[in-house]
Amino acid sequence: MESMLKPMRSGDQDVLDKDASVTPQGGVNDTYGEDAATENVAITPWARLVASGLELLRNPKYNKGTGFTEEERDLHYLRGLLPPAVFTQDLQMERILNNLRQYETQLEKYVDIMDLQERNERLFYRVLIEHVEEMLPIVYTPTVGEACQKFGSIFRRPNGIYVSLKDKGKVLDILKNWPEKDVEVIVVTDGERILGLGDLGVQGMGIPIGKLALYVALGGIRPSTTLPVTIDVGTNNDSLLKDPFYIGLRQKRATGQEYDDLIHEFMMATKQAYGEKVLIQFEDFANHNAFRLLAKYSATHLVFNDDIQGTAAVALAGLLAALHLTGGTLSDHKYLLVGAGEAGSGIAEILALEISRQENKSVDEARKRIWLIDSKGLVTKARYESLQEFKKPFAHEHPPCSTLVSAIKAIKPTALIGTSGQFGAFTKEGLEELSAYQDLPIVFALSNPTSKSECTAEEAFLYTKGKCLFASGSPFPPVTYGDKTFVIGQSNNCYIFPGMGLGCVISGAIRVHDDMFLAAAEALAAQIRPEHLEKRQLFPSLKEIRSISAHIGAAVAAKAYQLGLATRLPQPEDLLSYAKRCMYTPTYRRYR
Numbered sequence: 001m002e003s004m005l006k007p008m009r010s011g012d013q014d015v016l017d018k019d020a021s022v023t024p025q026g027g028v029n030d031t032y033g034e035d036a037a038t039e040n041v042a043i044t045p046w047a048r049l050v051a052s053g054l055e056l057l058r059n060p061k062y063n064k065g066t067g068f069t070e071e072e073r074d075l076h077y078l079r080g081l082l083p084p085a086v087f088t089q090d091l092q093m094e095r096i097l098n099n100l101r102q103y104e105t106q107l108e109k110y111v112d113i114m115d116l117q118e119r120n121e122r123l124f125y126r127v128l129i130e131h132v133e134e135m136l137p138i139v140y141t142p143t144v145g146e147a148c149q150k151f152g153s154i155f156r157r158p159n160g161i162y163v164s165l166k167d168k169g170k171v172l173d174i175l176k177n178w179p180e181k182d183v184e185v186i187v188v189t190d191g192e193r194i195l196g197l198g199d200l201g202v203q204g205m206g207i208p209i210g211k212l213a214l215y216v217a218l219g220g221i222r223p224s225t226t227l228p229v230t231i232d233v234g235t236n237n238d239s240l241l242k243d244p245f246y247i248g249l250r251q252k253r254a255t256g257q258e259y260d261d262l263i264h265e266f267m268m269a270t271k272q273a274y275g276e277k278v279l280i281q282f283e284d285f286a287n288h289n290a291f292r293l294l295a296k297y298s299a300t301h302l303v304f305n306d307d308i309q310g311t312a313a314v315a316l317a318g319l320l321a322a323l324h325l326t327g328g329t330l331s332d333h334k335y336l337l338v339g340a341g342e343a344g345s346g347i348a349e350i351l352a353l354e355i356s357r358q359e360n361k362s363v364d365e366a367r368k369r370i371w372l373i374d375s376k377g378l379v380t381k382a383r384y385e386s387l388q389e390f391k392k393p394f395a396h397e398h399p400p401c402s403t404l405v406s407a408i409k410a411i412k413p414t415a416l417i418g419t420s421g422q423f424g425a426f427t428k429e430g431l432e433e434l435s436a437y438q439d440l441p442i443v444f445a446l447s448n449p450t451s452k453s454e455c456t457a458e459e460a461f462l463y464t465k466g467k468c469l470f471a472s473g474s475p476f477p478p479v480t481y482g483d484k485t486f487v488i489g490q491s492n493n494c495y496i497f498p499g500m501g502l503g504c505v506i507s508g509a510i511r512v513h514d515d516m517f518l519a520a521a522e523a524l525a526a527q528i529r530p531e532h533l534e535k536r537q538l539f540p541s542l543k544e545i546r547s548i549s550a551h552i553g554a555a556v557a558a559k560a561y562q563l564g565l566a567t568r569l570p571q572p573e574d575l576l577s578y579a580k581r582c583m584y585t586p587t588y589r590r591y592r
């Protein structure tokens with residue numbers, strides 16, 4: 001009795017440590033080893049504090065600036081730290097937009113609006129959500145491309161996690177430095193193929209930041225659960241290596257085992273830190289890594305590659321919408337994909353899969369409608385041995401064609417889909433040829449940003465004499481040809497990934513299945529109405545994107561449940577209304 005009451009002396013701890021039956025082991029969720037730690041093991045004293053005063057104003061997650069009410073100013077030690085006026089969020093938004101519209105360049109607008117994200121997160125998302133068509137070209141494609149090119153010069157406050165070769169063996173520790181422990185969506189790049197702009201090294205970070213801003217604004221994912229990551233293994237971009245303001249490792253890209261080891265450590269650390277259900281979106285990796293990493297980690301992680309699968313699903317949705325105007329089915333068309341990288345082969349594969357489902361035939365049979373042309377010409381059987389794996393299934397028997405025009409003449413495609421990253425690849429001659437033998441040729445110029453588009457919207461309508469069904473990856477204004485004005489649908493994966501993320505999160509999916517992308521594409525295509533088709537608009541307006549994302553999220557979640565990949569049980573009865581209810585809204589909360 002007496003011994004039980006004796007206070008423990010420090011020496012006793014050593015006795016306890018030696019006795020496995022009483023040494024604390026930590027629970028299953030003791031990711032950071034805090035519970036398992038003994039007196040001899042160091043841990044970090046993480047703490048959560050209630051912010052007040054100036055700290056509250058400097059905390060973007062909670063700051064409301066002039067939006068704090070009189071009562072909140074008293075309660076939270078803010079009185080005197082703010083000018084006397086109290087603004088509504090509406091008025092604050094108007095002020096932000098007024099300022100933004102004064103800037104002459106898009107890059108200035110980018111810097112200004114991203115600064116707002118660092119000051120007042122809710123106001124930032126309110127502006128994005130309510131002015132999505134105006135804001136997307138700034139925070140996202142095309143301006144984000146320029147922002148990445150100049151990321152070192154415009155760098156102000158860091159956002160997200162940078163994992164570099166210097167951090168080998170410490171990636172889990174790095175994740176612990178991120179203040180949020182409940183992470184649901186990660187977008188990760190290694191910066192090697194940023195849009196169509198090539199290797200921008202660590203400066204590719206603008207892309208994960210931009211994509212995740214869209215996950216929140218367009219897909220309703222909670223901002224605190226998003227994590228942008230850039231893995232810096234060096235860059236082969238000589239001008240960046242010479243740029244004094246470059247913010248990454250100043251070395252050539254690591255490859256092989258060294259590269260694979262760092263990626264693997266990161267992938268393992270994410271699971272350890274955030275569990276099985278964290279969604280990881282691979283973004284803007286170069287071809288030679290993109291396909292490999294996707295194949296490798298699809299089996300063990302909740303991952304997808306946006307440039308392969310997201311772009312493919314959005315293009316498929318555009319093609320399904322186009323059928324309303326051309327008539328017939330997907331298998332009545334013949335597709336020529338210009339550029340056979342991630343997007344090109346992703347589109348080819350999803351198309352083949354959808355055709356095989358619709359027509360009840362084999363995927364191989366369906367692939368016969370689909371042709372690829374790359375920098376070496378038409379992908380044919382004769383080139384089989386030298387082709388990269390992902391192109392081989394589309395190598396058909398055919399005499400060689402070295403130019404696009406000769407391929408169009410020979411194949412006579414009804415849909416021409418560009419993912420080449422080559423500005424001007426769709427020439428006047430090519431488009432004229434394409435429209436010579438059909439009434440409504442489908443022309444998708446998907447390369448980003450605008451400076452890499454295969455043709456402009458105007459060129460597409462001009463050279464096809466107003467016949468084409470056009471969509472582009474980057475935004476274009478409406479085009480008037482003759483007495484008709486056409487609205488240009490943006491075939492950009494931003495229609496798909498936010499809803500995909502929402503669907504995964506609300507269902508607690510543990511793997512991404514191709515059928516979830518088919519479901520997403522069909523859900524997007526179902527949003528097309530006669531008023532869109534009248535203007536030959538193959539994608540609904542981005543103004544409706546939150547509702548569209550909810551539909552996509554519900555369709556993706558339904559598929560995840562159907563496939564047994566969902567863990568959030570029981571399944572909600574009405575997935576659409578559940579998806580809507582789960583979406584983040586940026587109105588201010590009242591603080592007590």
Ligand SMILES: O=C([O-])CC(=O)C(=O)O
Pocket residue numbers: 141194195196284306307447448473492493494
């Ligand atoms: O970011 C975009 O606009 C679409 C995309 O994934 C890319 O072009 O790599």
Ligand SMILES: [Mg+2]
Pocket residue numbers: 195283284306307
């Ligand atoms: Mg991309």
